[in-house]
Amino acid sequence: MGVKSEKSMNIVQGSIRATVWRHGVLLSLAALFALPLVWMLLTSLKPQEQIVADPHRVLPVEWRPQNYLEAVTTMPYFRYLRNSLVLCAGTVIGTVFSCSLAAYAFARLKWPGRDALFGVLIATMLLPWHVTMIPRFVLLTKLGLYNSLAALICPTFLGDAFSIFLLRQFFLGIPEELSEAARLDGASEWGIFRRIVLPLSKPALATVALFQFIAAWNDFHGPLLYLSDPDRFPLAYGLQQFVSGYSSQTNLLMAAAVLYTLPIVLLFFYAQRMFIRGVATTGIKE
Numbered sequence: 001m002g003v004k005s006e007k008s009m010n011i012v013q014g015s016i017r018a019t020v021w022r023h024g025v026l027l028s029l030a031a032l033f034a035l036p037l038v039w040m041l042l043t044s045l046k047p048q049e050q051i052v053a054d055p056h057r058v059l060p061v062e063w064r065p066q067n068y069l070e071a072v073t074t075m076p077y078f079r080y081l082r083n084s085l086v087l088c089a090g091t092v093i094g095t096v097f098s099c100s101l102a103a104y105a106f107a108r109l110k111w112p113g114r115d116a117l118f119g120v121l122i123a124t125m126l127l128p129w130h131v132t133m134i135p136r137f138v139l140l141t142k143l144g145l146y147n148s149l150a151a152l153i154c155p156t157f158l159g160d161a162f163s164i165f166l167l168r169q170f171f172l173g174i175p176e177e178l179s180e181a182a183r184l185d186g187a188s189e190w191g192i193f194r195r196i197v198l199p200l201s202k203p204a205l206a207t208v209a210l211f212q213f214i215a216a217w218n219d220f221h222g223p224l225l226y227l228s229d230p231d232r233f234p235l236a237y238g239l240q241q242f243v244s245g246y247s248s249q250t251n252l253l254m255a256a257a258v259l260y261t262l263p264i265v266l267l268f269f270y271a272q273r274m275f276i277r278g279v280a281t282t283g284i285k286e
Helices: 002-044 048-053 066-074 077-108 114-126 129-142 150-158 161-172 176-184 189-200 202-218 221-226 235-245 250-280
Strands: none
Touching (some): 002 250, 048 250, 066 250, 077 202, 077 235, 114 161, 129 150, 129 221, 150 221, 235 250
16 A cells, blocks of 8 residues: 555655646746837837936836826827727728628538639639739729728628638538528528527637637737728727837837737737637547
């Protein structure tokens, strides 16, 4: 009994040491990646005089939260924020709506040429954005959408190859027996899609929505190409304009950068569990 007890104790101690080692490595990597964000936050709270006189000092000698108020009032921050939120909300709705329908057709319906057309769809992911930039600009201009947020929102209602692929792979993992049972009860394909597939696909839908939100939030070239009215510019373009005008005010630049980054960080922490679950459960089942 003594030998078995000692062996069990050694196993437990080895497991604890391995756990401590793994957590130590992960915390070290997390601290390394968080370092630029911490530096940005601390710099945004410093007076400009300290940054010029002693740029290597980590902590502020005087905490200046008013840098944020000055950054917000120096540029039309809330106007840019409103435009970004409208753009992100519209593109997220368009992407989730169109891609979920297309993914359901590719995953759950049988029709001639389905697999070949899906291969063509995947092949479009190889096309760089610059190839379709001019044709899309000409088309949207002729449709009268130039200089409006609709020029950036409407194309998302036509689907996105990566999001369709992601949702299709998730839909393939949903048991077909659920759909068959619903058909026996007289449910239509739309009813199966709306009442069975969508509720079971919340992690994948949240993942697609999060990807699209981040893409729209960080989009700079799209607004630069389709918008000419400064009142319609999103926050990404407004931040670039702020950098151009106040490049010598490092504390204000970092305050503006924190305000720009904060919504994405909060969104990820709020949705990280569902996001990770959606990525982890999206397989490659055929």
